[in-house]
Amino acid sequence: MSNTTDPTKNYIPGLEGVIAVKTEISILDVEKGKIIIRGYDLIELAQKKHYTEVAHLLIKGHLPNQEEHEQFVNDLQNKGKVPSPVNELMRLLPRNTHVMDAQRTIVSFLAGFEDPEFLKDTSPEANIEKGTKILARLPYITANAYRELNGLPIIDSHPTYSFSDNFLYMILGKEPDEVSREVFDKTLTCYVEHEMPNSTFTARVIASTLSDIYGAITGAIASLKGPLHGGANEAVAYMLLEILEKGGASVAKDYVKEKLARKERIMGFGHRVYMRKYDPRAALLKDYIPQLIDRHPQGKELYEIYQIVEETMKEEKGLYPNVDYPVGLIYYLLGIPIPLFTPIFLVARTAGLVAHVTEQHANNRLFRPRVWYVGPEYRPLD
Numbered sequence: 057m058s059n060t061t062d063p064t065k066n067y068i069p070g071l072e073g074v075i076a077v078k079t080e081i082s083i084l085d086v087e088k089g090k091i092i093i094r095g096y097d098l099i100e101l102a103q104k105k106h107y108t109e110v111a112h113l114l115i116k117g118h119l120p121n122q123e124e125h126e127q128f129v130n131d132l133q134n135k136g137k138v139p140s141p142v143n144e145l146m147r148l149l150p151r152n153t154h155v156m157d158a159q160r161t162i163v164s165f166l167a168g169f170e171d172p173e174f175l176k177d178t179s180p181e182a183n184i185e186k187g188t189k190i191l192a193r194l195p196y197i198t199a200n201a202y203r204e205l206n207g208l209p210i211i212d213s214h215p216t217y218s219f220s221d222n223f224l225y226m227i228l229g230k231e232p233d234e235v236s237r238e239v240f241d242k243t244l245t246c247y248v249e250h251e252m253p254n255s256t257f258t259a260r261v262i263a264s265t266l267s268d269i270y271g272a273i274t275g276a277i278a279s280l281k282g283p284l285h286g287g288a289n290e291a292v293a294y295m296l297l298e299i300l301e302k303g304g305a306s307v308a309k310d311y312v313k314e315k316l317a318r319k320e321r322i323m324g325f326g327h328r329v330y331m332r333k334y335d336p337r338a339a340l341l342k343d344y345i346p347q348l349i350d351r352h353p354q355g356k357e358l359y360e361i362y363q364i365v366e367e368t369m370k371e372e373k374g375l376y377p378n379v380d381y382p383v384g385l386i387y388y389l390l391g392i393p394i395p396l397f398t399p400i401f402l403v404a405r406t407a408g409l410v411a412h413v414t415e416q417h418a419n420n421r422l423f424r425p426r427v428w429y430v431g432p433e434y435r436p437l438d
C-alpha cells in the first residue's frame with residue numbers, strides 16, 4: 057500500500073507552514089510584525105476605522121467612502137431581524153448549551169429560510185448578500201441565545217445604534233458608555249480577520265465542495281470553539297480569576313511556574329505563526345486596560361496579575377501574549393459574561409469568513425489531501 061508521494065517527506069503534522077490557499081484577503085507578515093488586510097495594516101485600521109468599515113473592506117473588497125459606509129451600516133441594521141422561529145428555537149435549546157453551540161445551531165437553521173436556488177448560488181454577489189445577512193443577524197442571535205439560556209428577557213436591537221454599539225447594548229442589557237463602545241469596537245476589529253487560522257481553513261474546506269456559506273460558517277463556529285483557538289479568551293478570564301482567588305498578585309508568578317512545571321499551557325500565550333513575538337493586536341489592546349480597571353472592585357489587582365503572568369511567561373518560556381490575553385481581561389472589565397467571550401470573537405470574525413468563502417467559491421479547487429497510512433498491511437477476510 058503506497059502513495060504516489062513520499063509520506064516521510066510530505067507529511068506535515070498540523071499542516072504547519074504549508075501554503076494551502078492563494079488569497080487577496082490577508083497575510084501575517086511576521087518579519088514586519090504586521091497583519092495585512094487587503095494591503096492595509098490591521099492595527100492602523102483598528103486605530104482609525106470602525107469595525108463596520110473594516111468588515112466592508114473584507115466583504116466588499118474596498119474601504120467604504122462615507123456614503124457606502126452609511127449604506128452598509130443601514131444594510132446590517134435592516135437585515136438584522138431574524139425570522140420568528142429563531143426565537144422559538146432559542147427557547148428549545150437545552151439549558152447547558154454553550155453559546156457557541158447555539159450560534160452553530162442557529163446559523164445552520166437559518167439556511168432553511170433561504171430560497172433553495174439562492175442558497176446554493178456560489179456567485180460572489182450571492183455570497184456577499186447571504187454573508188452580510190449572517191453577520192447582521194449574529195449579534196441578536198448571540199446576545200439573545202445567552203439571555204434565553206440564562207432566563208433573561210429577550211432584548212430587541214436598538215433602533216439607531218451602529219453594529220457594535222447595538223451588539224454591546226444587547227449583551228449588557230443597557231446603553232453602553234462611550235469608553236466601552238470604543239474599546240469594544242476595537243476588539244471586534246482586532247478579531248475581524250487573521251489569515252488562515254483553523255476556523256477559516258475549515259470554512260474554506262467546506263466551501264471547496266461547493267457547499268453553501270451557511271454550512272461553511274457553521275463548521276467554522278465549531279472549529280473556533282476549541283480552547284486552542286477562540287476558546288482561549290474565556291480561559292484567560294477564568295485563569296486571572298483563579299489566581300485572584302488563590303491569593304492574587306503575590307501568588308501569580310508561582311501559579312504560572314507551577315503550571316509550566318506540570319507542562320500545562322497558559323491560555324492567551326503563544327501562536328502557531330508568531331510564537332516568539334508579540335501579537336500586535338495584543339499590544340494595541342493592552343493599552344486600553346488601565347482606563348477600565350476602576351470599573352471593577354478588583355480591577356487593579358487583576359491588571360497587576362495580568363502583568364505578572366505576562367512577565368513570567370516571557371522569562372520562563374520566551375512566549376508573548378496573543379490577542380485573547382488582553383481581550384479576556386477587557387471583556388471581563390466591561391461586564392460581559394465570560395461565556396460570551398468566544399461567541400463575540402465569532403461574530404467579529406464572520407466578516408473575514410464571508411470574504412474567504414466568497415474567494416474560495418470564486419476560484420475553487422476541492423481540498424482533498426492524502427494520508428500516511430500506518431495501519432495493518434492488507435489482510436484478506438477469512
Ligand SMILES: CC(C)(COP(=O)(O)OP(=O)(O)OC[C@H]1O[C@@H](n2cnc3c(N)ncnc32)[C@H](O)[C@@H]1OP(=O)(O)O)[C@@H](O)C(=O)NCCC(=O)NCCS
Binds near residue numbers: 286288379
Ligand atoms: C496557539 C498554540 C496552540 C500554538 O501552538 P503550536 O503551534 O501547536 O505550538 P506547540 O504546541 O508546538 O508549542 C511549542 C512550544 O511552546 C510551548 N507553548 C506554546 N504555547 C504555550 C502556552 N500557551 N503555554 C505554555 N507553553 C506553551 C509548548 O509547550 C512547546 O514547548 P516545548 O517546545 O518546550 O515543548 C499554543 O501556543 C497554545 O496552546 N496557546 C494557548 C492557547 C491560546 O492562547 N490560543 C489562542 C491562539 S490565538
